[in-house]
Amino acid sequence: MVASTLTEVARLAGVSPATASRVLNGSARKPGQDIAERVRKAADSLGYIPNAQAQGLAKSSSGLIGLIVHDIADPYFAAIARGVQEAAREQGRMVLLATTAGAPADEKEAVAAFAARRADSIVIAGSRSARPEDQDGNAELAAELDRYCRNGGQVAVVGHAVVGASVSEGYHVLTVPNEELAATLASELAAMRDDHFVIIGGPAGLFTSDDRVRGFQRGLAAAGLPAAEVIRTGFNRSGGFEAGVALAARIKAAHAAEDSGTSQTSRRICIFAVNDVMAIGAAAALRSEGLRIPRDATIAGFDDIETLRDFRPALSTVHLPLEEIGRQATRRAAGTADDDAAPSPVTGHVTLRRSTDLKLQASASD
Amino acid sequence: MVASTLTEVARLAGVSPATASRVLNGSARKPGQDIAERVRKAADSLGYIPNAQAQGLAKSSSGLIGLIVHDIADPYFAAIARGVQEAAREQGRMVLLATTAGAPADEKEAVAAFAARRADSIVIAGSRSARPEDQDGNAELAAELDRYCRNGGQVAVVGHAVVGASVSEGYHVLTVPNEELAATLASELAAMRDDHFVIIGGPAGLFTSDDRVRGFQRGLAAAGLPAAEVIRTGFNRSGGFEAGVALAARIKAAHAAEDSGTSQTSRRICIFAVNDVMAIGAAAALRSEGLRIPRDATIAGFDDIETLRDFRPALSTVHLPLEEIGRQATRRAAGTADDDAAPSPVTGHVTLRRSTDLKLQASASD
DNA sequence: CTGTTAGCGCCTTCAA
DNA sequence: TTGAAGGCGCTAACAG
Numbered sequence: 001m002v003a004s005t006l007t008e009v010a011r012l013a014g015v016s017p018a019t020a021s022r023v024l025n026g027s028a029r030k031p032g033q034d035i036a037e038r039v040r041k042a043a044d045s046l047g048y049i050p051n052a053q054a055q056g057l058a059k060s061s062s063g064l065i066g067l068i069v070h071d072i073a074d075p076y077f078a079a080i081a082r083g084v085q086e087a088a089r090e091q092g093r094m095v096l097l098a099t100t101a102g103a104p105a106d107e108k109e110a111v112a113a114f115a116a117r118r119a120d121s122i123v124i125a126g127s128r129s130a131r132p133e134d135q136d137g138n139a140e141l142a143a144e145l146d147r148y149c150r151n152g153g154q155v156a157v158v159g160h161a162v163v164g165a166s167v168s169e170g171y172h173v174l175t176v177p178n179e180e181l182a183a184t185l186a187s188e189l190a191a192m193r194d195d196h197f198v199i200i201g202g203p204a205g206l207f208t209s210d211d212r213v214r215g216f217q218r219g220l221a222a223a224g225l226p227a228a229e230v231i232r233t234g235f236n237r238s239g240g241f242e243a244g245v246a247l248a249a250r251i252k253a254a255h256a257a258e259d260s261g262t263s264q265t266s267r268r269i270c271i272f273a274v275n276d277v278m279a280i281g282a283a284a285a286l287r288s289e290g291l292r293i294p295r296d297a298t299i300a301g302f303d304d305i306e307t308l309r310d311f312r313p314a315l316s317t318v319h320l321p322l323e324e325i326g327r328q329a330t331r332r333a334a335g336t337a338d339d340d341a342a343p344s345p346v347t348g349h350v351t352l353r354r355s356t357d358l359k360l361q362a363s364a365s366d
Numbered sequence: 367m368v369a370s371t372l373t374e375v376a377r378l379a380g381v382s383p384a385t386a387s388r389v390l391n392g393s394a395r396k397p398g399q400d401i402a403e404r405v406r407k408a409a410d411s412l413g414y415i416p417n418a419q420a421q422g423l424a425k426s427s428s429g430l431i432g433l434i435v436h437d438i439a440d441p442y443f444a445a446i447a448r449g450v451q452e453a454a455r456e457q458g459r460m461v462l463l464a465t466t467a468g469a470p471a472d473e474k475e476a477v478a479a480f481a482a483r484r485a486d487s488i489v490i491a492g493s494r495s496a497r498p499e500d501q502d503g504n505a506e507l508a509a510e511l512d513r514y515c516r517n518g519g520q521v522a523v524v525g526h527a528v529v530g531a532s533v534s535e536g537y538h539v540l541t542v543p544n545e546e547l548a549a550t551l552a553s554e555l556a557a558m559r560d561d562h563f564v565i566i567g568g569p570a571g572l573f574t575s576d577d578r579v580r581g582f583q584r585g586l587a588a589a590g591l592p593a594a595e596v597i598r599t600g601f602n603r604s605g606g607f608e609a610g611v612a613l614a615a616r617i618k619a620a621h622a623a624e625d626s627g628t629s630q631t632s633r634r635i636c637i638f639a640v641n642d643v644m645a646i647g648a649a650a651a652l653r654s655e656g657l658r659i660p661r662d663a664t665i666a667g668f669d670d671i672e673t674l675r676d677f678r679p680a681l682s683t684v685h686l687p688l689e690e691i692g693r694q695a696t697r698r699a700a701g702t703a704d705d706d707a708a709p710s711p712v713t714g715h716v717t718l719r720r721s722t723d724l725k726l727q728a729s730a731s732d
Numbered sequence: 733c734t735g736t737t738a739g740c741g742c743c744t745t746c747a748a
Numbered sequence: 749t750t751g752a753a754g755g756c757g758c759t760a761a762c763a764g
Contacts, residue, residue: 073444096463237676382751383752385749398750417742
């Protein structure tokens with residue numbers, strides 16, 4: 001990587017590097033028109049591009065913002081990433097991407113790498129984990145973040161604070177009302193049916209999942225219903241699919257029992273998958289087993305992933321402003337938002353669609 | 367951003383910065399065990415993190431790889447990004463993300479920004495455009511890329527070369543057989559039906575779209591069929607939806623004519639949307655107009671987007687190894703792949719599913 | 733307003 | 749093997 005330098009430009013323009021710097025890159029001082037013109041001409045005749053590394057070194061700031069996600073191909077993270085990217089652009093920064101599959105140890109590495117690059121701020125988008133196997137990783141991550149913040153870095157975490165993180169200057173948490181929204185979803189669903197509820201959750205210890213499970217149970221309780229059974233599985237499409245297979249077997253067994261008169265009319269199952277992708281997986285499983293939604297079972301998800309909106313039957317879910325969350329987190333970490341004191345909170349809303357539509361249960365409607 | 371420096375570590379360990387550097391960061395020379403130990407201890411007692419900017423400045427290389435996409439939230443790009451990210455990780459590099467909505471002018475900016483950061487290589491994933499309004503932007507982009515390459519940068523472009531780019535050292539194009547695959551798709555579809563074909567394409571001038579349209583027409587011609595009508599619209603879900611609305615009207619009109627005996631039996635329509643997202647949009651439009659697929663019309667897409675696989679009716683499409691494409695491009699740009707001479711080409715394959723299943727046309731099957 | 737002088741933190745010859 | 753010195757490209761004080 002060889003390129004013309006500021007010094008070369010300056011020489012060609014017959015001025016000092018300092019002057020060239022002043023005209024080419026922002027500075028409080030404004031050089032004379034004639035000189036400025038000369039420098040600018042020299043600059044683009046040489047195709048000069050400032051060396052951001054050198055600038056960063058000199059100013060000790062990089063114009064970089066680090067983004068940590070579990071998986072950039074997951075539509076949930078992709079949507080957040082879009083928001084982050086947008087906000088970064090507004091701030092005139094670039095985003096550095098790191099994917100970690102949710103492993104705190106990897107996240108720690110990513111933070112260290114961002115710190116090494118002197119990223120101005122870091123946005124952590126993936127769900128926090130309190131699983132025992134992540135304990136050590138979490139501690140290291142917390143330590144790394146702490147150091148980063150002490151060195152003047154800004155951090156914004158989506159959802160929950162990093163386990164063990166000591167609150168310090170420059171550490172912001174963008175709370176997502178997962179629990180409340182899940183509770184609302186539960187009560188709206190419970191209000192109009194007599195179903196048997198089952199929750200398909202992620203691994204225990206994953207905050208986002210746990211919150212949603214807890215909230216849903218709370219909503220059920222508030223409606224005077226017993227707690228739902230919780231099936232723990234992977235926090236992704238295939239996890240949902242597996243759980244769906246198991247549930248399908250159960251549903252079919254119940255149908256069979258019912259048909260043979262062995263048991264009284266079995267209650268229908270209403271499935272709550274803690275995210276849309278899992279819900280889609282579960283729905284696919286039911287369908288592959290010959291069951292139909294909402295006829296044989298109803299189902300709801302969480303997130304309201306855009307790409308999944310055209311899925312049929314339309315998935316009942318909880319809308320989350322993913323892109324906005326990304327933007328907010330980024331702004332928060334930039335200190336741009338003075339509203340750090342009273343940050344505009346993230347809000348979502350329950351969106352009931354056909355996948356939980358009772359009126360359709362009688363008729364076969366895929 | 368204040369952090370402990372190599373000098374501090376060296377002082378604490380009682381050695382020279384040079385030695386500390388040799389211990390902490392890779393070097394040919396290996397310092398003595400005892401000394402090395404001392405340095406390492408000093409380093410992490412101070413929480414030393416090397417300043418990548420300074421390292422980059424000194425070595426003039428950054429460990430950065432720039433990725434340019436239209437929109438990171440688009441599942442097509444998200445999938446490619448995953449591959450890029452993976453390959454970058456293998457190479458021990460980090461990825462810098464830029465989104466441009468496909469505007470060459472923005473892409474030029476992005477390249478300049480990457481160059482400023484001294485990115486080791488750049489991967490451009492978005493479709494190239496030859497639209498008149500992009501002419502100037504393309505020229506600038508080509509110039510910028512050329513300069514970047516001349517300065518030692520490596521560039522890999524997915525699909526087509528940038529319009530006007532003069533082939534230079536370090537400029538790689540990862541060809542995607544869009545045309546061939548589209549032709550194959552057309553012939554496979556044509557082989558088993560007597561439908562009236564309609565193509566929903568992106569704006570004229572978008573290479574990826576144009577290639578697929580051309581290929582499809584070629585396949586039709588090879589099957590002895592007349593060229594299909596092409597509807598030009600946005601290269602995204604809403605473009606597909608709009609086109610779908612128009613087609614739905616036409617289909618319904620034909621049905622009405624048929625019912626009233628005004629016309630003879632109208633032939634069914636087989637829609638080819640140049641990408642999956644557009645196909646889904648079109649399908650949604652038909653559905654919202656009360657039409658069913660494949661009963662009232664069949665439809666096929668292109669890309670085989672993972673998130674869309676659970677869509678019903680399952681979408682016929684052309685599978686593209688998106689993630690692998692991202693990986694390959696990244697490797698190519700790293701010079702890692704000696705196979706630049708005989709690079710393993712990208713291959714895809716036609717995947718026919720229910721959305722074009724003729725046997726289902728008689729029965730209503732969503 | 734312009735030029736000069738120091739570094740920013742690190743790597744890399746070159747001597748020792 | 750280790751240390752000393754110079755420079756990567758730029759900015760920020762300080763003179764003039």
